[in-house]
Amino acid sequence: MNVRNCRKCGAIFNYVMGPIMCPACRDALEAKFKEVKKYIQDNPGVGIQQTSRECEVEVSQIQQWIREERLEFASDSMVMLNCESCGQPIRSGRFCESCKNSLANGLRQSIAKPEAPKVEKKDPRDAAKMRFLG
DSSP states (O other): OOEEEOTTTOOEEEOOSSSSOOHHHHHHHHHHHHHHHHHHHHSTTOOHHHHHHHHTOOHHHHHHHHHTTSSOOOTTOSOOEEOTTTOOEESSSSSOHHHHHHHHHHHHHHTOOOOOOOOOOOOGGGGGSOOOOO
16 A cells, blocks of 8 residues: 655545545546636636636646646647747647657657567478488
């Protein structure tokens, strides 16, 4: 059993995976996400600062949701993120499509199955032939 303290409230809980938060804080954060998402849908073009004030959520939390690709900037937004690899402007996530594809191809190649060595088949009649030693 992996017992930890919640980073939000300090409660002790059985940690399985993901962020180190107790189930109650995780549920509260998910409810906040739904509130922010609805606010953004109801107010197109709203900025991060205003969303943070109106929904009482930290700016850093909204930015994390954008990096996790749960939220994204509108296509006409002046604000963009930069790809962590090449610096190209992106609307959400950490990498642009080109860098994502490059990373995925690199991973595929690193875990590619090796080709089986070629085995020469011997003629069964060769086994019965006599040979000279010497």
